[in-house]
Amino acid sequence: MKKLVIVGGGGAGLTAALAAKKTASDLDITIIGCEEFSYSPCALPFVLGKEIDGFDKIATRFSDICKANKITFIQEEAVSIDEKKKTLRTKSREVPFDSLIISTGGYAVIPPIKGANLQNIYTLYRISDVEKINNAVKGAKTAVVVGGGAIGIEGAAALKHLGLKVTLVEGLEYVLCRFFGTDFLDVIENKIKSEGIDIVKGKNIEEILGDKKVRAVRVAGTEIPADLVIMATGVRSSIKLVEGTGIEVAGAIKVDERLETNIKGIYAAGDCSVTKSPLTGKYTPSLLGTTAVREGNIAGINAAGGNAIFEGVLNAMVVKIFDLEVGRVGFTEKDAAAEGIEVVVGKAKTFTKAEYFPGAKPIEVKLLFNAANEQLIGAEVIGEGGVVGKIDVLALAVSKKLSVGELTKLEYCYTPPLAPSHNGIVQAAENAHRKIMRLKERAKRTS
Amino acid sequence: MKKLVIVGGGGAGLTAALAAKKTASDLDITIIGCEEFSYSPCALPFVLGKEIDGFDKIATRFSDICKANKITFIQEEAVSIDEKKKTLRTKSREVPFDSLIISTGGYAVIPPIKGANLQNIYTLYRISDVEKINNAVKGAKTAVVVGGGAIGIEGAAALKHLGLKVTLVEGLEYVLCRFFGTDFLDVIENKIKSEGIDIVKGKNIEEILGDKKVRAVRVAGTEIPADLVIMATGVRSSIKLVEGTGIEVAGAIKVDERLETNIKGIYAAGDCSVTKSPLTGKYTPSLLGTTAVREGNIAGINAAGGNAIFEGVLNAMVVKIFDLEVGRVGFTEKDAAAEGIEVVVGKAKTFTKAEYFPGAKPIEVKLLFNAANEQLIGAEVIGEGGVVGKIDVLALAVSKKLSVGELTKLEYCYTPPLAPSHNGIVQAAENAHRKIMRLKERAKRTS
Numbered sequence: 001m002k003k004l005v006i007v008g009g010g011g012a013g014l015t016a017a018l019a020a021k022k023t024a025s026d027l028d029i030t031i032i033g034c035e036e037f038s039y040s041p042c043a044l045p046f047v048l049g050k051e052i053d054g055f056d057k058i059a060t061r062f063s064d065i066c067k068a069n070k071i072t073f074i075q076e077e078a079v080s081i082d083e084k085k086k087t088l089r090t091k092s093r094e095v096p097f098d099s100l101i102i103s104t105g106g107y108a109v110i111p112p113i114k115g116a117n118l119q120n121i122y123t124l125y126r127i128s129d130v131e132k133i134n135n136a137v138k139g140a141k142t143a144v145v146v147g148g149g150a151i152g153i154e155g156a157a158a159l160k161h162l163g164l165k166v167t168l169v170e171g172l173e174y175v176l177c178r179f180f181g182t183d184f185l186d187v188i189e190n191k192i193k194s195e196g197i198d199i200v201k202g203k204n205i206e207e208i209l210g211d212k213k214v215r216a217v218r219v220a221g222t223e224i225p226a227d228l229v230i231m232a233t234g235v236r237s238s239i240k241l242v243e244g245t246g247i248e249v250a251g252a253i254k255v256d257e258r259l260e261t262n263i264k265g266i267y268a269a270g271d272c273s274v275t276k277s278p279l280t281g282k283y284t285p286s287l288l289g290t291t292a293v294r295e296g297n298i299a300g301i302n303a304a305g306g307n308a309i310f311e312g313v314l315n316a317m318v319v320k321i322f323d324l325e326v327g328r329v330g331f332t333e334k335d336a337a338a339e340g341i342e343v344v345v346g347k348a349k350t351f352t353k354a355e356y357f358p359g360a361k362p363i364e365v366k367l368l369f370n371a372a373n374e375q376l377i378g379a380e381v382i383g384e385g386g387v388v389g390k391i392d393v394l395a396l397a398v399s400k401k402l403s404v405g406e407l408t409k410l411e412y413c414y415t416p417p418l419a420p421s422h423n424g425i426v427q428a429a430e431n432a433h434r435k436i437m438r439l440k441e442r443a444k445r446t447s
Numbered sequence: 448m449k450k451l452v453i454v455g456g457g458g459a460g461l462t463a464a465l466a467a468k469k470t471a472s473d474l475d476i477t478i479i480g481c482e483e484f485s486y487s488p489c490a491l492p493f494v495l496g497k498e499i500d501g502f503d504k505i506a507t508r509f510s511d512i513c514k515a516n517k518i519t520f521i522q523e524e525a526v527s528i529d530e531k532k533k534t535l536r537t538k539s540r541e542v543p544f545d546s547l548i549i550s551t552g553g554y555a556v557i558p559p560i561k562g563a564n565l566q567n568i569y570t571l572y573r574i575s576d577v578e579k580i581n582n583a584v585k586g587a588k589t590a591v592v593v594g595g596g597a598i599g600i601e602g603a604a605a606l607k608h609l610g611l612k613v614t615l616v617e618g619l620e621y622v623l624c625r626f627f628g629t630d631f632l633d634v635i636e637n638k639i640k641s642e643g644i645d646i647v648k649g650k651n652i653e654e655i656l657g658d659k660k661v662r663a664v665r666v667a668g669t670e671i672p673a674d675l676v677i678m679a680t681g682v683r684s685s686i687k688l689v690e691g692t693g694i695e696v697a698g699a700i701k702v703d704e705r706l707e708t709n710i711k712g713i714y715a716a717g718d719c720s721v722t723k724s725p726l727t728g729k730y731t732p733s734l735l736g737t738t739a740v741r742e743g744n745i746a747g748i749n750a751a752g753g754n755a756i757f758e759g760v761l762n763a764m765v766v767k768i769f770d771l772e773v774g775r776v777g778f779t780e781k782d783a784a785a786e787g788i789e790v791v792v793g794k795a796k797t798f799t800k801a802e803y804f805p806g807a808k809p810i811e812v813k814l815l816f817n818a819a820n821e822q823l824i825g826a827e828v829i830g831e832g833g834v835v836g837k838i839d840v841l842a843l844a845v846s847k848k849l850s851v852g853e854l855t856k857l858e859y860c861y862t863p864p865l866a867p868s869h870n871g872i873v874q875a876a877e878n879a880h881r882k883i884m885r886l887k888e889r890a891k892r893t894s
Contacts, residue, residue, distance in 0.1 A: 011868065022877075022881060040801070040863065040868055042861070042862060042863055042868075043801060043803065043804075043863045046804070046863055046864065051804075051805065051864070052803060052804060052805065052863075053805075057803040058801075058803050150862075288861070289861055289868050290858070290859060290860065290861045290868065290870075293868055293869060294856065294858065297855070297877075298856070308852075308855075308856075309856075310856070311856060313858065314858055316858045316859060316860045317860050317861075317862075318860040318861070318862050318865055318866065319862055320862055320864045320865050325865060327860055329858070329860070354487070354490060354505075356490065356499060356504040356505050357490075357493070357498075357499060358498065358499065358500075386835065386836065387865070388833065388836055388860055388865050388866045389833065389835055389836015389837065389839055389840070390836065390839075391859075391860045392836055392837075392839075392840045392857075392859045392860060392870075393836070393839045393840050393843055395857075395858040395859060395860070396840055396843055396844065396847075396857065396858070397843065399858060400843075400847055405755075408744070408755075409741065409745070409755075409756075409757070409758060410839075410842075410843065411737070411741065411760065411761055411763050411776070411842040411843070411846060412737060412763060412838075412839045412842060413737065413763045413764050413765040413774055413776070413835055413838045413839060413842070414489070414735070414736055414737045414764075414765070415489060415597075415764075415765050415766055415767055416487065416489055416490045416493055416499075417493065417498070417767045418765055418767050418772060418834070418835050419765065419835045421458065421487055421489075421736050421737065421740055422740060423737075423839075430469075430744075434469060
């Protein structure tokens with residue numbers, strides 16, 4: 001019986017195990033990992049904000065899942081890989097494998113700021129983090145959240161929900177800076193501020209102040225009071241396990257389109273690995289839960305003897321910011337500029353249902369086309385509903401390289417209580433199409 | 448200045464006028480039609496059920512729209528076309544055209560049932576119908592709705608909402624019979640019944656009984672009491688205008704992929720016309736509002752001198768049945784069987800958000816693949832939310848002939864409050880993929 005060993009049981013590892021089982025039912029599968037529970041880190045801000053009522057709602061005991069699926073679970077830390085002998089070492093034993101999947105995930109990073117070692121400073125990445133923050137919230141009045149990514153924004157919203165005065169600090173010129181154009185970022189930041197969260201941005205933290213416990217955060221000379229601080233300053237790939245092996249890394253474990261590393265029979269998936277962007281052909285990090293699941297699936301199939309190709313990640317994502325849904329996929333204007341691609345942007349404002357139907361809410365679609373070949377290369381959607389469906393359509397459209405002409409002719413469904421008769425994606429494509437036509441006419445006239 | 452004349456100002460005609468204007472801003476556009484208002488007939492059941500508060504919410508005065516867009520509006524009935532002279536006649540005048548778009552829409556049909564001429568029997572297709580039904584509802588206690596299509600179901604729900612005891616009568620073996628497989632139809636009918644609407648099906652109406660006013664409907668020997676009856680028994684294309692011309696019809700006006708009729712310069716769009724299905728290559732009726740809008744757009748561009756191709760209709764649609772959303776696109780099992788195509792079905796039950804998130808509701812995805820080439824040819828989705836987005840993705844997937852393998856690797860977005868980490872379309876594709884793999888192995892073993 002062939003042996004598959006998987007290191008780490010997060011989204012990637014667990015999905016890989018189940019996919020491998022379905023691919024080769026006689027495979028002997030072992031998961032090795034330290035965590036007692038399986039859960040999505042994305043759920044943690046909502047547990048903190050008490051939108052989700054307790055950890056038992058999001059966490060399943062790992063041993064139970066493995067038992068139900070006839071997978072061996074060893075709750076120990078994996079220490080080293082011997083790729084020649086094809087064995088994995090934990091502290092107490094050596095585990096042989098025919099194929100190995102590394103899905104060790106990532107870890108939250110705290111930048112080297114003076115005072116970062118004070119009490120009441122937390123990351124928000126594991127269940128234990130939420131437990132600690134929960135304790136600190138009792139009696140706290142003010143909080144600073146450092147880092148304006150999805151977890152930072154959701155963490156700030158959670159603390160606000162718990163009654164604290166919250167300031168969100170972002171070193172770059174905008175929160176969610178990497179993921180949207182400035183037009184949409186203005187809308188996003190206005191929403192956050194309108195809900196009573198202060199934003200301080202474009203400035204780095206000089207020092208975290210306090211005596212034992214944090215008291216304030218100093219940004220560009222100004223002290224922001226803080227009884228507690230959440231450092232949502234990013235996640236890095238956990239790749240300590242592959243140190244000293246021949247497995248190639250570039251910040252994360254490099255894998256090919258079968259998610260195999262440079263060592264035959266050793267695969268990697270999820271936050272610890274990196275694949276090439278289908279838009280640029282370059283290694284591009286994606287620390288999304290969906291990427292972990294999608295990669296886990298492919299790695300599981302291949303490690304079990306199947307053959308599946310991973311086409312890469314467009315970083316399709318959605319974040320709920322109070323009642324606003326913001327989603328995106330592919331390139332932003334800035335990404336395109338960095339690749340030297342001239343873009344034509346199409347926009348449309350429409351509604352979540354027929355405009356006249358009670359409860360209809362605004363939604364805005366923005367599409368980015370490569371001016372040279374008229375292909376869709378990116379999209380952003382903001383609205384008070386219906387954003388997930390639009391991003392899922394646009395992720396498929398980008399991945400299939402749809403042209404602006406094809407998007408103007410998209411088929412879609414309609415009924416007044418659920419969707420308008422004119423589709424926002426189609427209207428945004430029409431807007432871009434007219435711009436492209438005008439550009440072509442102008443080029444014709446001047447040539 | 449070239450003259451474009453459009454007959455009929457519904458979804459197709461109005462969209463065509465605006466698209467033509469954008470294509471050639473110097474075009475002289477005239478719309479000829481009898482209706483005073485522009486509105487979506489799909490909204491009428493919701494006005495009847497008072498979910499939408501009055502007609503002024505859904506209707507815009509036609510003359511106002513035309514004035515705002517510099518379009519001439521002649522509120523008269525078009526009587527005949529002289530395709531040689533390139534003129535259109537109304538009762539009072541002859542209007543010359545360079546190009547013509549026929550978008551005369553459809554009309555509600557009442558089958559020749561004995562007693563169908565009694566008082567308090569209505570169709571539900573125009574604003575005037577709703578006004579009449581509204582009057583009849585006063586003092587009424589019971590109603591029968593004949594026809595289990597979308598309008599029939601929505602009409603029945605509206606009357607139920609107004610406090611009447613409602614029976615829905617469908618001659619075929621299921622309501623919405625043409626659009627879903629029997630597995631999903633059972634769910635749909637159970638929902639309708641659980642909301643207190645009786646369904647009588649698989650039996651034809653023998654007679655409508657009453658003395659002047661309707662009193663009951665007799666179906667297979669049983670009398671169903673009815674103070675009023677809605678006949679939602681279908682819509683036929685309005686093609687009287689083209690009688691006596693050389694324009695080819697097949698129940699509706701036949702058009703090519705540019706939506707031009709067999710007469711050069713004369714186009715047709717919307718309910719009055721018929722195009723070929725991209726799945727079968729055969730003329731296939733589609734009486735959807737989305738089709739009218741999509742066709743109007745293409746016809747408008749082409750009639751204004753542009754060149755756009757219509758790829759056909761997959762009949763993507765969604766219906767809201769109380770809190771249940773039911774959507775579909777492409778082939779059903781029955782459609783595939785009629786074309787001699789063997790299908791493999793994949794199914795997955797999932798949730799509208801992360802399973803553990805408060806308010807997560809069930810959603811089920813069903814995918815139909817052609818067993819021979821593994822391409823997606825149809826899909827059905829039922830859920831208490833999120834169905835529109837899934838159908839829109841699947842409409843694109845069917846139109847781009849995606850394979851089961853491609854669908855297992857779909858990129859999508861995720862955040863616990865809005866969407867689960869495992870996507871229902873991907874899971875249903877995985878389910879079908881495993882079935883296809885097993886079929887292949889079996890074929891290998893027996894060959």
